[in-house]
Amino acid sequence: MKNLISLLVFLPTLVLAEVEYSGSAALEQRYFFQDALYPQQERANLSVYFAPELYTSFNDGNDSLLFKGFYRFDQQDDARTHGDIRELKWIHSGEEWEVQTGISKVFWGQTESLHLVDIINQTDDVESIDGEDKLGQPMVAFSLFKDWGNTTVFVLPYFRERTFSGDDGRLRAPLAVDTDNPIYESEDEEKNIDWAIRWQHTLGDWEVGLSYFDGTSREPDFVLTTNELLEPSLRPFYPQIQQAGIDVLALLGGWTIKFEGIHRNVMEQDFTAFVGGFEYSFVGLFDSAYDVNWLMEYQYDNREDLSNVVAQNDLMVGSRLVFNDIDGTEILIGMVQDLDYSNVRSGFIEASSRINDNWKWRFDAWMFSSDEPADPSYLLRRDDYIQLNLEYYF
Amino acid sequence: MSKYLLSSVTKIALVFTLMTYSLGCYAQSAQDQGLAIAKERKLRDMGWGDSTGDMSMILRNAQGDEVERKMRLKSLEITDDGDKGLTIFEQPLDVKGTVFLNFSHATKPDDQWMYLPKLSKVKRIRSRNKSGPFMGSEFAFEDMSSFEIEKYEFKVLRDETFEDQDSFVLEQVPTDKDSGYSKQIIWVDKKYYRALKIEFYDRKGSLLKTLVNYDFTLYLNKYWRALRVEMYNEQNGKSTELVTHQLDFNTGLTDRDFNKGTLKNVR
Numbered sequence: 001m002k003n004l005i006s007l008l009v010f011l012p013t014l015v016l017a018e019v020e021y022s023g024s025a026a027l028e029q030r031y032f033f034q035d036a037l038y039p040q041q042e043r044a045n046l047s048v049y050f051a052p053e054l055y056t057s058f059n060d061g062n063d064s065l066l067f068k069g070f071y072r073f074d075q076q077d078d079a080r081t082h083g084d085i086r087e088l089k090w091i092h093s094g095e096e097w098e099v100q101t102g103i104s105k106v107f108w109g110q111t112e113s114l115h116l117v118d119i120i121n122q123t124d125d126v127e128s129i130d131g132e133d134k135l136g137q138p139m140v141a142f143s144l145f146k147d148w149g150n151t152t153v154f155v156l157p158y159f160r161e162r163t164f165s166g167d168d169g170r171l172r173a174p175l176a177v178d179t180d181n182p183i184y185e186s187e188d189e190e191k192n193i194d195w196a197i198r199w200q201h202t203l204g205d206w207e208v209g210l211s212y213f214d215g216t217s218r219e220p221d222f223v224l225t226t227n228e229l230l231e232p233s234l235r236p237f238y239p240q241i242q243q244a245g246i247d248v249l250a251l252l253g254g255w256t257i258k259f260e261g262i263h264r265n266v267m268e269q270d271f272t273a274f275v276g277g278f279e280y281s282f283v284g285l286f287d288s289a290y291d292v293n294w295l296m297e298y299q300y301d302n303r304e305d306l307s308n309v310v311a312q313n314d315l316m317v318g319s320r321l322v323f324n325d326i327d328g329t330e331i332l333i334g335m336v337q338d339l340d341y342s343n344v345r346s347g348f349i350e351a352s353s354r355i356n357d358n359w360k361w362r363f364d365a366w367m368f369s370s371d372e373p374a375d376p377s378y379l380l381r382r383d384d385y386i387q388l389n390l391e392y393y394f
Numbered sequence: 395m396s397k398y399l400l401s402s403v404t405k406i407a408l409v410f411t412l413m414t415y416s417l418g419c420y421a422q423s424a425q426d427q428g429l430a431i432a433k434e435r436k437l438r439d440m441g442w443g444d445s446t447g448d449m450s451m452i453l454r455n456a457q458g459d460e461v462e463r464k465m466r467l468k469s470l471e472i473t474d475d476g477d478k479g480l481t482i483f484e485q486p487l488d489v490k491g492t493v494f495l496n497f498s499h500a501t502k503p504d505d506q507w508m509y510l511p512k513l514s515k516v517k518r519i520r521s522r523n524k525s526g527p528f529m530g531s532e533f534a535f536e537d538m539s540s541f542e543i544e545k546y547e548f549k550v551l552r553d554e555t556f557e558d559q560d561s562f563v564l565e566q567v568p569t570d571k572d573s574g575y576s577k578q579i580i581w582v583d584k585k586y587y588r589a590l591k592i593e594f595y596d597r598k599g600s601l602l603k604t605l606v607n608y609d610f611t612l613y614l615n616k617y618w619r620a621l622r623v624e625m626y627n628e629q630n631g632k633s634t635e636l637v638t639h640q641l642d643f644n645t646g647l648t649d650r651d652f653n654k655g656t657l658k659n660v661r
Contacts, residue, residue, distance in 0.1 A: 022490060057661065064659060091659055096650060098659070107515040132513060143655060150655035202505070202654070207518050249518055256520060281520060289527055326453050326461050326530040328489070360488050393487035
């Protein structure tokens, strides 16, 4: 009995010794410069998130388990108060292959201003305006690593809906998206089995990726209807699509060339979209340790209904200043100009630096200028904001 | 096995050549001697296979304030090209899980990738940025790359005693125009051909940094590794100390451990 008790006492520590625990948490304050368009919205918003991570490996490192959780509490917007399992997966590795089973996150692509090719994970849209935060995607993925490249086949048995700001949140359409009542083209709705394949390879100074996806579109259309109370309702509609993608990065002298293109078949129509450009680096500016990178990317989309497409004929110009200091200070400044409507543009600043081993600050600012009701950015015309994040890593 | 045999044969041949030279060839130029010493240095370090190390990088400013970085280094020897290396960052915590993958090359720029865990993205990076600082330290990216003969033109300058060890003093001029250095002066001890000290000169020809290797330890009865390396910036007074806490050889690493597709699994 005594042995049993001591075993019970020591078992958790034995197990815990094998598990790495880490993660981050942050306090975020947003301030919007202008009065809101809609009465429920506020000018200031405080928010916190907590993102723990657990990792363990066994079988000589050939098997591993990873959990990444996420929970945000938002002062104003109930829809932004949300939790997600970002990752919960088992990876089994063989000699030249691996299988990932569970909820995971993958990234495809090379460009900076737009991620067209990246399609596996749904965008967690309430998180940030840049669309780089993603929801965990259930999958079984088999990868093969060969001299001729890395190939992965994905089976995606469950669809995640995009998140949208609620009635009390900013950065939304006049009507908040009714995320409780999505419409699917597939009879199986969110249980439609999607699949995808991707090949990626390095050829000298070139990185080349090809991909194909068949399943539920991550990007919804919107249907204006009425709900059971006969109030107007904006319901997301998720059609079935087939999409082929290509992404390329080439290092040519001081230039880094980046390109992503997609061809999508949706509701018996086809369209093409691409984004391409370059990054040029000045290393050790004026004999200092600073690096300055210039970025320019052109965005194009030829779909007929452009009502939800911001990047249809736009040019992004930006500069990334890397201080190369102990605190890892970086500043990215950019602007996107619509080439169809000269009065439509947006600008952004992202800056971050470490305070010490555990703490980091991050500053973001977004400005939207749009007098053009035909462009979706018109919805954000009064949503210029700055945001300060204080992040804690453990 | 055949790799080892080959290197032994070349080694005997080279030692023989060196002996012949030292016995009577006074006409040998400073360049030839420098190259022979560099080749011997490279030769004595061949055959180590693979290694895994736990390290700290201590960054100090001129006022003496210091910050510690922690990382794991995995290295794989490639006989007919530069080595492959993985650097896994552990501290500062905001970059924990970031992995730097480097394929060194003797004559062309290294191939480098960075895995960014926040985005789950593998990003190809431009290695021409070789003179840029590695993690805000006084080490440049090119200082972290493996030593290859083809990267320099050598010239022996003189013999000198450095910390009681008889040494050759060599000048090595980078062959790559993207290097941040106009030349390096290196002290190589005559007994084991280890780099004891290196002076780095900037593009204008002024002394920029001095590296000194300390705590040499012998591994596998053949390979010397400095467990403490100090890089001092002569121009701004900052310094970086690279301390190896643990170093293991023959850890079973293979080419497949250095694949950009599996960086997300690397710990």
